[in-house]
Amino acid sequence: xxxTDSRAARLPGRVWLxxxxxxxxxxxxxxxxxxxxxxxxxxxxxxVSQIQADQRAVTRELETLQREVESLASEVSAFALEAGHDxxxxxxxxxxxxxxxxxxxxxxxxxxxxxxxWGSLADDWAMCSTGTSQSPINISASLPIGLTDVQFDxxxxxxxxxxxxxxxxxxxxxxxxVMVDGERYELLQFHFHAPSEHEIDGKPAAMxxxxxxxxxxxxxxxxxxxxxxxxxxxxxxGVWAALPTTTEDEVHIDGFVAEALLPLDRSVFRxxxxxxxxxxxxxxxxxxxxxxxxxSAEQVEAFINIVGDxxxxxxxxNGRSVLADVAKG
Numbered sequence: 623x624x625x626t627d628s629r630a631a632r633l634p635g636r637v638w639l640x641x642x643x644x645x646x647x648x649x650x651x652x653x654x655x656x657x658x659x660x661x662x663x664x665x666x667x668x669x670v671s672q673i674q675a676d677q678r679a680v681t682r683e684l685e686t687l688q689r690e691v692e693s694l695a696s697e698v699s700a701f702a703l704e705a706g707h708d709x710x711x712x713x714x715x716x717x718x719x720x721x722x723x724x725x726x727x728x729x730x731x732x733x734x735x736x737x738x739x740w741g742s743l744a745d746d747w748a749m750c751s752t753g754t755s756q757s758p759i760n761i762s763a764s765l766p767i768g769l770t771d772v773q774f775d776x777x778x779x780x781x782x783x784x785x786x787x788x789x790x791x792x793x794x795x796x797x798x799x800v801m802v803d804g805e806r807y808e809l810l811q812f813h814f815h816a817p818s819e820h821e822i823d824g825k826p827a828a829m830x831x832x833x834x835x836x837x838x839x840x841x842x843x844x845x846x847x848x849x850x851x852x853x854x855x856x857x858x859x860g861v862w863a864a865l866p867t868t869t870e871d872e873v874h875i876d877g878f879v880a881e882a883l884l885p886l887d888r889s890v891f892r893x894x895x896x897x898x899x900x901x902x903x904x905x906x907x908x909x910x911x912x913x914x915x916x917x918s919a920e921q922v923e924a925f926i927n928i929v930g931d932x933x934x935x936x937x938x939x940n941g942r943s944v945l946a947d948v949a950k951g
Contacts, residue, residue, distance in 0.1 A: 729900055731930070737750070737935055740900050741902075743900070747900045749902045749903060749904060750900055750901070755896060756904070757895030757897070758819035758821070758895070758937065759821075759944070760821040760822075760824055761822055761823075762822075762823060763823050772890060774888065776880050777798050778878065779797050779877070780874065780876055780878070781794055781795070782874055782875075783865070783875065784872045785866040785868060785929070786869065787869050788899065788929070790929060791811050791813040793810070794809050794811055794878075798880060799835060800845065802909075805837055806837065807836060807837045807842075809835050811833075812833045812883065813834075814830065814925060815830045815832070815898075817830075817931065818830035819936075820846055822848070827848035827850050827914060828850060828851045829917055829925065831846070831847050831849070832898075833845040833846075833847075833880070841907070842905075842906045844907070845911065846910040847883070847884055848911070849916065849917040850914045853916050854917075855915060857882040858883070858917060860875060860878060862921060862924060865925070885911060885914075885915055887911075888913075889913065890910060890947055893908050894942060895908040898934045912946060
């Protein structure tokens, strides 16, 4: 585009110079008293006509270029709006970090920029300290079981595995989703925490995976599954073989089946909570699967060696209800 704009910008000037030069030639000839032959005048007239035609063509080309620039600007604006919305959705649904989108301060899981300080690191992160419906939480395993309208619709898709500096994340191509309370939420990505962020009867698991979904209104629904230390989990091998060690790396996998990372029994604990990373926005529909998965010590260690411990401590329940339901599909 820059090369085309530069060429187009020079054409009108060249046309003007050519026209001015020919006019000057005609004027000098008239003043000197020389009478040019008729054919020379006709040739000169033809040249001027051709230059005028070229000028009209250049004008049309400039108009076309202007429309292309306006169209490109519209596309860039739309992309920037969508990227900004994705970043604000938290838990990095599309792989873009909240930090890079808003130039927010660096945050970590320990020390002066750890979870206890998140609410003071940025004005729009205050919810991390003042929110009353925060996640994760401690869940009682003795809750009564009921029925819920959660239906899984995961299909094989392309997967991009990244290290966003806080976790290992798999960005999923379009097509998979869940139905929650009769409304579809599209699967955006899944990522891992070690140890688990949610606790069952006061005990964390070795690891936890979060499947992040978003509906048409931008509301989030997250499915969480816990991993207890135990046997080697072959369903993790596809992702673990591609664990990026730095934020500069990414690995692409075709035909990945995200559903393989879920247990067959998909009964869930569900409650209203928040993002577990800044900005800790509330209103997230949480569903934590009651049946734990297994992962070997080597698999958990491989993750921690790259990312480190990345679990936010459990938050006060503040009177919220936690329901235990049976998922469908």
